[in-house]
Amino acid sequence: MADVIEEIKKIAKTGKLYFGREETIKNLKLGKVSKVYVTTNCPEGVKADIAYYAELSGATVVQLAIPNDELGTICRKPFVISVLSVPK
Numbered sequence: 001m002a003d004v005i006e007e008i009k010k011i012a013k014t015g016k017l018y019f020g021r022e023e024t025i026k027n028l029k030l031g032k033v034s035k036v037y038v039t040t041n042c043p044e045g046v047k048a049d050i051a052y053y054a055e056l057s058g059a060t061v062v063q064l065a066i067p068n069d070e071l072g073t074i075c076r077k078p079f080v081i082s083v084l085s086v087p088k
Contacts, residue, residue, distance in 0.1 A: 024085040028053035042082040
């Protein structure tokens with residue numbers, strides 16, 4: 001689990017991330033996402049939508065073992081993040 005968090009920190013430093021459900025789904029539909037991170041307390045409906053569009057676009061979905069407030073802190077953002085995606 002620590003290696004996934006380190007990977008997120010490394011990617012966050014580059015600034016090349018999509019934050020949130022709307023931005024992630026929009027870019028999944030366009031085929032611009034390679035990996036999606038979903039937190040433990042993300043709503044089930046959102047998880048289902050992400051899984052569906054990720055399967056269509058061939059993106060990998062990673063279920064994190066951390067809540068959304070912790071992911072916001074890891075990415076150094078002043079808000080909670082339930083869904084985070086990495087562009088291709």
